[in-house]
Amino acid sequence: MANTTTFKLNTGAEIPALGLGTWQSEAGEVEKAVKYALEVGYRHVDGAYCYANEEEVGKGLAAAFASGIKREDIFVTSKLWCTYHSRPLEGLNKSLAALGLDYVDLFLVHWPIAMNPAGNDDRFPKHPDGSRDLVKGWSHIQTWKGMQELVGTGKVKAIGVANYSKVILEELLGDVGTKVVPAVNQIENHPSLPQNEIVSFCKEKGIHVTAYSPLGSSGCPMLKAAPVVEVAKSRGTSEAAVLLSWHLARGSSVLAKSVTPTRIKANIDSLITLSADDMKVLNEYAEGLEKKGEVVRYVYPAFGVAFGFPDKPEGIKPWLL
Numbered sequence: 001m002a003n004t005t006t007f008k009l010n011t012g013a014e015i016p017a018l019g020l021g022t023w024q025s026e027a028g029e030v031e032k033a034v035k036y037a038l039e040v041g042y043r044h045v046d047g048a049y050c051y052a053n054e055e056e057v058g059k060g061l062a063a064a065f066a067s068g069i070k071r072e073d074i075f076v077t078s079k080l081w082c083t084y085h086s087r088p089l090e091g092l093n094k095s096l097a098a099l100g101l102d103y104v105d106l107f108l109v110h111w112p113i114a115m116n117p118a119g120n121d122d123r124f125p126k127h128p129d130g131s132r133d134l135v136k137g138w139s140h141i142q143t144w145k146g147m148q149e150l151v152g153t154g155k156v157k158a159i160g161v162a163n164y165s166k167v168i169l170e171e172l173l174g175d176v177g178t179k180v181v182p183a184v185n186q187i188e189n190h191p192s193l194p195q196n197e198i199v200s201f202c203k204e205k206g207i208h209v210t211a212y213s214p215l216g217s218s219g220c221p222m223l224k225a226a227p228v229v230e231v232a233k234s235r236g237t238s239e240a241a242v243l244l245s246w247h248l249a250r251g252s253s254v255l256a257k258s259v260t261p262t263r264i265k266a267n268i269d270s271l272i273t274l275s276a277d278d279m280k281v282l283n284e285y286a287e288g289l290e291k292k293g294e295v296v297r298y299v300y301p302a303f304g305v306a307f308g309f310p311d312k313p314e315g316i317k318p319w320l321l
Helices: 030-039 054-066 088-099 140-148 166-174 196-205 226-235 239-249 261-269 276-292
Strands: 006-008 014-016 018-021 044-046 075-080 106-109 159-162 184-188 208-212 253-257
Touching: 014 075, 018 030, 018 261, 030 044, 030 054, 030 261, 044 054, 054 088, 075 088, 088 140, 106 140, 106 184, 140 159, 140 166, 166 196, 184 196, 196 208, 196 276, 226 239, 226 276, 239 253, 239 261, 239 276
Parallel strands: 018 044, 018 253, 044 075, 075 106, 106 159, 159 184, 184 208, 208 253
Antiparallel strands: 006 014
């Protein structure tokens, strides 16, 4: 199902429904994971400069291409990191060089926040007190203007954004300098963080949603949610399959991160078409959490509430340290 299901972007291109995520994949494992995933039917690989493993991703892609898989059949995503907001072409070129590719199918603004391009680290510059070295006078709209210039270079097939809220997207779409509507908004998404407002807004504007952390990030907490367990039991499938399939039923593509061959294969082989009753159970659970203000976010940037990101609850560690 997942290796044949695609969604059409506003560019006319097709994005495969299931992608292999590479965030937090350990060094020495990513190359094999990418190669194996493509061999068993994945046609979508998601990476980013920030993950510091694009060289390995590139080696996995090269090995798959050498085995006979065609580059034009694979959808590759990369992302512009926060220290490159004022120089998108340079950021894109770094990713292309690491990946060993002439172009990527999708290039996203990773976060709508700029970090100091001349700071003390290429990825995570910090002030002497340890706080993130952000460029507070820089607007994400300026970044997007630079992203738009990449479209005619032949180095990207489409451009988009990631981690954009409805408010930030409204700012971007309302600016006179915005000539290209983002093709994709990649966001953390699962039944305990349904983000219905931004998902609905993106659909209204023709922006495709790609979900990351569909199992609830590290430890896969969503696998234990009672409604997910209930649907999995009734359908005779795994909780992971239910959570991944939920996104396809919503019209979103989804990224499944794993470096374990059995899990990589299971994620693509076990997807199902959820019934209306299945979706009712899952959506009522998700909507109930939203109404009660009990949604759970697992990916917390260190940018802080001053930049529109919710403060993390006790016990949740921000990943952008």
